[in-house]
Amino acid sequence: MTMRLALAVLFAASIALPVAAQVEKKEVAGIRNYSRVDATVGCGGAVDPAAMATLRKEGFVSVINLRLPTEEGANVDAGRAAAQTAGLKYIHLPFNVAAPDAKVVDSFLAAVADKSNQPVFVHCGSASRVGGMWMIKRVLQDKWMLDRAMTEAKAIGLNNAQLEAFAVQYIKSHQ
Numbered sequence: 677m678t679m680r681l682a683l684a685v686l687f688a689a690s691i692a693l694p695v696a697a698q699v700e701k702k703e704v705a706g707i708r709n710y711s712r713v714d715a716t717v718g719c720g721g722a723v724d725p726a727a728m729a730t731l732r733k734e735g736f737v738s739v740i741n742l743r744l745p746t747e748e749g750a751n752v753d754a755g756r757a758a759a760q761t762a763g764l765k766y767i768h769l770p771f772n773v774a775a776p777d778a779k780v781v782d783s784f785l786a787a788v789a790d791k792s793n794q795p796v797f798v799h800c801g802s803a804s805r806v807g808g809m810w811m812i813k814r815v816l817q818d819k820w821m822l823d824r825a826m827t828e829a830k831a832i833g834l835n836n837a838q839l840e841a842f843a844v845q846y847i848k849s850h851q
Contacts, residue, residue, distance in 0.1 A: 699831040704730060709803040709833050716794040719810065719832045721802040725751055725758035731797050738765035738793040740784065742800040742809065744772055750801075765793060771805050776842045784809050789817060803833025808843040815847045822847065 699719075704710040706727030710720045718736060722743075731739060739759050743750040745768075752768055759766040767787050771780045787793055798806045811829035814820040822844070826834075834840060 699828060704734075706730065707799070708801075711803070711832055713810070713828070713832070716796065717788070717810075718795065718797040719803055719806045720797065720799040721806075721833065722749060723755060723799050725754040728755065728758040728762040728764060731759075732762040732764055734797075736764060736795050736797040738767060738787075738796045740767045740769060740787055740793075740796055740798045742769055742771045742780075742784075742798065742805045744770045747801060767793070771800070771809070773805060773836055773839045773842075776839070776846075778846060781809065781812060781846055785813055785817060788813055802835070804836045804839060807832035807834025808836070808839040812843050812846055816850055 698713065700712045702710055702712070704720075704727065706724035707730070708721030708723075710718065712718045718731075718734065723731075723739075723741075728739070739755070741752065741755060743752065745752045756766045756768065769780050769783050769787070771777070771784075788796060788798070798810070800806050807829035810832055811822075811825045811834065814825035814828060815822055818825075820828075826840075829840075829843075834843075
């Protein structure tokens with residue numbers, strides 16, 4: 677019994693480690709909780725408008741902002757202007773965790789699937805909303821198993837139980 681448990685834990689770790697290792701965290705000035713998921717997407721929390729030029733230098737062609745314009749420090753208009761000045765396409769999809777809207781998720785999935793938006797940088801305040809939305813994308817568009825997508829989402833920044841429950845329900849209702 678103990679050997680089976682040890683093997684099960686080892687197997688689970690061997691699956692989870694490559695997913696977590698895929699999310700590459702690094703410090704980027706003006707971007708909270710920056711991570712690079714793969715060649716087509718980067719994620720983060722709050723972004724100082726001045727960091728938009730850095731995102732362009734990192735190779736991104738578009739930015740998806742999930743923050744509400746009423747959030748403290750959101751600076752949506754300044755972010756949009758800085759992104760456009762840097763030559764980035766700016767997509768604002770405000771997502772409210774307290775009152776999640778499936779239409780925003782639909783728009784997000786369409787935006788990240790659009791090859792003309794890639795590579796894309798997706799951000800919110802902390803990266804929790806990004807993790808939740810990315811989890812939905814992984815399961816529905818990339819056909820990942822929920823557990824694997826959840827592990828990656830948490831590595832990105834998903835840390836809100838209400839958002840996690842919404843994401844799981846959205847996935848179940850759209851499979």
